Amino acid sequence: MAGSVFDEMNGVDGACRSAYGLVKSWLENADPAVMKQRQQEAEFLFRRVGITFAVYGDAAAEERIIPFDIVPRVLNGGEWNTLSRGLVQRVKALNMFLADIYGPCEVVKAGIIPPDLVYQNPAFQPAMVGVKLPHDIFVHIAGIDVIRTDDKDFYVLEDNARTPSGVSYMLENRDVMMRLFPDLFAEHQIRPVENYPDELLATLRSVAPNSAPAEPTVALLTPGPFNSAYYEHSFLADRLGIELVEGRDLFIKDNVVFMRTTQGPKRVDVIYRRLDDDFLDPLAFRPDSMLGVPGLMSAYRAGNVTLANAVGTGVADDKAVYTYMPDIVRFFLGEEPILKNVPTWRCREPDSLKYVLEHLPELVVKEVQGSGGYGMLVGPKADRATIESFAEKLKAAPDDFIAQPTLALSTSPTFVGEGVAPRHVDLRPFVLSGADRIRIVPGGLTRVALKEGSLVVNSSQGGGTKDTWVIEEPSGQTQSQSQTQSQSQ
Amino acid sequence: MLLSRHADSLFWLARYMERAENAARILETASRLASVPNGDSVDRNEWRAAIVSTGSQEAFDALFDEASPSAVIEFLAFSPQNSSSIRSCFETARNNARSVRTALTIDVWESINSTWLELKRYQGSGMSRQELGTFLNFVKEASLRFDGSAYRTMLRNDAYYFLRLGSYIERADFTARILLARSQLFDPERETISGSLEYYQLSSLLRCVSSLTSYHWVYRESLRPHLIADLMIMREEMPRSLASCYENIARFLDNLARDYGRHGKSQRSARKTLSRLQEADLSALTRSGLDGFLSEFIDENGRLGAAIGEQYLG
Structure with missing residues (x-):
C-alpha cells in the first residue's frame, strides 16, 4: 500500500x-x-x-x-x-x-x-427563524x-x-x-x-450592527482558562487588540450588551464567541450554563449585537x-x-446501510454529530469485536451515522x-x-x-x-x- | 479601560509574585539565624519566628506538630495546602496571568510561565542547605525578572497601575509584619543593643529586606534600634520602607484617578496614610508603642486593598 x-x-x-x-x-x-x-x-x-x-x-x-x-x-x-x-x-x-x-x-x-x-x-435553532443578520452572514469564520x-x-x-x-x-x-x-x-x-489577525478584525468589524458606532467594540467570548482552546482565545484577543471576556464580564441592559470595566459599563457591538450555542444564554438554552450571559439571545434577536459565528450554524457542518x-x-x-x-454513504438510507454493514472492515464510519475524531470507527484498524459492537450501534440508530471509504x-x-x-x-x-x-x-x-x-x-x-x-x-x-x-x- | 476581572487578576498576580519573594526572604533569614551558635536553644526557635512573621501560625499548626526546619521549609516553600507557599504563589500568579494574558506583554507572561515550569525542578523534601540556597535564589530572580519585564515592556496605563498597586500593597504588608515579629529587638525606646547575638539578629533583619548596606550609607553609624525603625518606616529613599511603598501607592492611585477622571475612597485613604508617614517624626508615630503602630498599619493597609477592590475590581 x-x-x-x-x-x-x-x-x-x-x-x-x-x-x-x-x-x-x-x-x-x-x-x-x-x-x-x-x-x-x-x-x-x-x-x-x-x-x-x-x-x-x-x-x-x-x-x-x-x-x-x-x-x-x-x-x-x-x-x-x-x-x-x-x-x-x-x-x-x-x-x-x-x-x-x-x-x-x-x-x-x-x-x-x-x-x-x-x-x-x-x-x-428555532430561535433563529426569521432573524435578519447583518449582510446575511452566518459563518464568519469557517475551517x-x-x-x-x-x-x-x-x-x-x-x-x-x-x-x-x-x-x-x-x-x-x-x-x-x-x-x-x-x-x-x-x-x-x-x-x-501573518496578516490573519488584521483580516479577522476587519471581518468582524464589517458585520457590526447598523446601530453600532463607526468604530465598533469587538470582544472575544471564551469559556475560560479551563477550555482546551483557551490559549488560542487569549492569543487571538491579544493579536486583535480586543478584550477577552468571560460570560460573567458581560451583562444585558435594555437588550444591549455591556462589559464590566474599571470605568463602569462599556457597550459591546460584536462578539467573536468561542462558546457553543447551548452555553450562550441560560435563559434561551441550557439553564445550567454558568458560562453564558443571561439575555444575550434577546439582545441578539433585537439586532443590537452581532455574534460570530451566528447561532445555529451547526446544521451546516452536520x-x-x-x-x-x-x-x-x-x-x-x-x-x-x-x-x-468524499464519497459518502448515508446510513439513514436502507440500501446504503446494507452496503455499509457488509463492508465495515474497509470503511470509516462517523457519527453525524461527532467531532474531534471521537466516536468513529476506522474499519481497517479495528478488530472483530469492535466492528461487531459498532454494527449494533449502527443498526440501532442508522440516522446518526455516515460512512466513507478509507481514503489513502x-x-x-x-x-x-x-x-x-x-x-x-x-x-x-x-x-x-x-x-x-x-x-x-x-x-x-x-x-x-x-x-x-x-x-x-x-x-x-x-x-x-x-x-x-x-x-x-x-x-x-x-x-x-x-x-x-x-x-x- | 480594563475589564474589572482583569484588573483584579493583575492586582493579585503582582501580590502573589511579591509574596513568593517575601517567603523566600523569610526562609533565607531563618536559615542564616538558625546557624549562629545557640541558634536552636529552646527559647529561641528561628524557624518558629519565620512562621510568625508570615502571620500564618494557625495554618501551620494545623498541618505540623513542631516547627522543625524541614516542616517550615515545606510549609513556606512547597506545601499545596498553604495558599501562600512559594509554590502556591507561583501557581496562583500563573493562573491569574493566564486569565489576563491579553493585558500582559509577552515578556511578562514568559517570565511568569517559565518560572512555573522551572519550579518543577525543585523537590521539597530532603533539600540540603545548599539546595535550599539555590532554590531561594531562583525565587528571588524570578521576582526580579517579573518586576523588570513589567517595568521595561508594559504600557503605562491602568493595567500597569493595578499591577504595581498589588506589588506595593503586598510589600508594605510584608515590611510591617517582619518589623512587628521582631519589634522588641529594635524598640526605638532602646538606645543601644546588647551583645553580639542581638547585633546579628538586627543585621539579619536588615539583610532580609536587602537594606544592611543601605543602612550604613544613610546613617553612617553602627546599628541602632531607633535608626532601623526610622529606615524601615519613614525613609522614602529606602525602597521597602512603608513611606516609600505608600509614596508609590498614592502615585499610582492618582494616575488611575487622573485617567478615569474620578477620585474615590482609595485615593483619599492612601493619601492620608502617606501624609502620616511623611509628616510626623518617629516618636510621634509610635507614641502608643511600636507594636500598636505596626498592627494598626497592617489593618489600614488591608482596608486600602479592600477599598481598591470595591472601587475598581468588583
Whole structure:
C-alpha cells in the first residue's frame, strides 16, 4: 500500500514535485542530530509561550502541547489558487444555505435536502427563524478540512462552521519556523500568513450592527482558562487588540450588551464567541450554563449585537447535511462545485446501510454529530469485536451515522524518531466572510498523523501539526511539472 | 479601560509574585539565624519566628506538630495546602496571568510561565542547605525578572497601575509584619543593643529586606534600634520602607484617578496614610508603642486593598 500512496513531496513515483525541490535537498543534507535539536528547540519555544491544550478526560496531562513537526508541508501557487477558489465557493454556499433554512426555506421546498435533516437536526435553532443578520452572514469564520489522494483534486472532508479552532497554531508554527530556519525562508518565496489577525478584525468589524458606532467594540467570548482552546482565545484577543471576556464580564441592559470595566459599563457591538450555542444564554438554552450571559439571545434577536459565528450554524457542518453540499452549491450558485466531497454513504438510507454493514472492515464510519475524531470507527484498524459492537450501534440508530471509504490521505515527509518518513496529512484553511468580501490567508493548518500508517490527524488522538507553505514558482515550471506527472500516472 | 476581572487578576498576580519573594526572604533569614551558635536553644526557635512573621501560625499548626526546619521549609516553600507557599504563589500568579494574558506583554507572561515550569525542578523534601540556597535564589530572580519585564515592556496605563498597586500593597504588608515579629529587638525606646547575638539578629533583619548596606550609607553609624525603625518606616529613599511603598501607592492611585477622571475612597485613604508617614517624626508615630503602630498599619493597609477592590475590581 505504501508505494501507491500519493506523497506531497515525492508523488507516487518518487520524482520530486517541483514545489519541494529545495526542501528535499535540505532534508537530504541535514544532519539528523541538528534536526533533532531543532525539534527540541521548537518544543521549548511552544512551551514557553504557553501554547498548550487540555485533553478532555485526561487529568494527568492537564496541559500538553500539540507535537510540532519541523518539516513544512508545501503547496505551489497554482494548487493554492484552485483550492482557494473552491473554498470561496463552498463558504458562500454555506452562508446562503443557512440564511435560507432560517428564512424562506427554498432549498427544502425544491426538494434538494430532506426537511427532517434540517428541522429535526439537534443543531437547528428555532430561535433563529426569521432573524435578519447583518449582510446575511452566518459563518464568519469557517475551517474547511480538505484532503487529497493524488495531485489533482482536493476533497472536503468536513465543513467546520461552528467555532473552528487551530488558527493560532497556523500563526505560531510559522513564527517558530522562521526563527529556527531563517535560511529556508530566504531561499523560498513563501506567501505570508501573518496578516490573519488584521483580516479577522476587519471581518468582524464589517458585520457590526447598523446601530453600532463607526468604530465598533469587538470582544472575544471564551469559556475560560479551563477550555482546551483557551490559549488560542487569549492569543487571538491579544493579536486583535480586543478584550477577552468571560460570560460573567458581560451583562444585558435594555437588550444591549455591556462589559464590566474599571470605568463602569462599556457597550459591546460584536462578539467573536468561542462558546457553543447551548452555553450562550441560560435563559434561551441550557439553564445550567454558568458560562453564558443571561439575555444575550434577546439582545441578539433585537439586532443590537452581532455574534460570530451566528447561532445555529451547526446544521451546516452536520455530517449528514455534508453529503448534500454539492447539490447545495449547485442550487444556490448555479455552478459546479470546485471542491469535491468524499464519497459518502448515508446510513439513514436502507440500501446504503446494507452496503455499509457488509463492508465495515474497509470503511470509516462517523457519527453525524461527532467531532474531534471521537466516536468513529476506522474499519481497517479495528478488530472483530469492535466492528461487531459498532454494527449494533449502527443498526440501532442508522440516522446518526455516515460512512466513507478509507481514503489513502496523501503523505508528507515528517521528522520522526528514526529520521524523515512519510505520514498522512490533511489541511484546514480558514475562510473569513465579511460584509465586503471573503478573505483567506494562503495556507492553513496542516495536521499530521504521527503514528506510522495512522489516518487520524486529530490532536486529541495523537496528531501533530506542520507549517504550511504556499510558495510562488515561475509559472512555466509549474505547468510542465504537473503535465509530466499526469502523464506518468 | 480594563475589564474589572482583569484588573483584579493583575492586582493579585503582582501580590502573589511579591509574596513568593517575601517567603523566600523569610526562609533565607531563618536559615542564616538558625546557624549562629545557640541558634536552636529552646527559647529561641528561628524557624518558629519565620512562621510568625508570615502571620500564618494557625495554618501551620494545623498541618505540623513542631516547627522543625524541614516542616517550615515545606510549609513556606512547597506545601499545596498553604495558599501562600512559594509554590502556591507561583501557581496562583500563573493562573491569574493566564486569565489576563491579553493585558500582559509577552515578556511578562514568559517570565511568569517559565518560572512555573522551572519550579518543577525543585523537590521539597530532603533539600540540603545548599539546595535550599539555590532554590531561594531562583525565587528571588524570578521576582526580579517579573518586576523588570513589567517595568521595561508594559504600557503605562491602568493595567500597569493595578499591577504595581498589588506589588506595593503586598510589600508594605510584608515590611510591617517582619518589623512587628521582631519589634522588641529594635524598640526605638532602646538606645543601644546588647551583645553580639542581638547585633546579628538586627543585621539579619536588615539583610532580609536587602537594606544592611543601605543602612550604613544613610546613617553612617553602627546599628541602632531607633535608626532601623526610622529606615524601615519613614525613609522614602529606602525602597521597602512603608513611606516609600505608600509614596508609590498614592502615585499610582492618582494616575488611575487622573485617567478615569474620578477620585474615590482609595485615593483619599492612601493619601492620608502617606501624609502620616511623611509628616510626623518617629516618636510621634509610635507614641502608643511600636507594636500598636505596626498592627494598626497592617489593618489600614488591608482596608486600602479592600477599598481598591470595591472601587475598581468588583
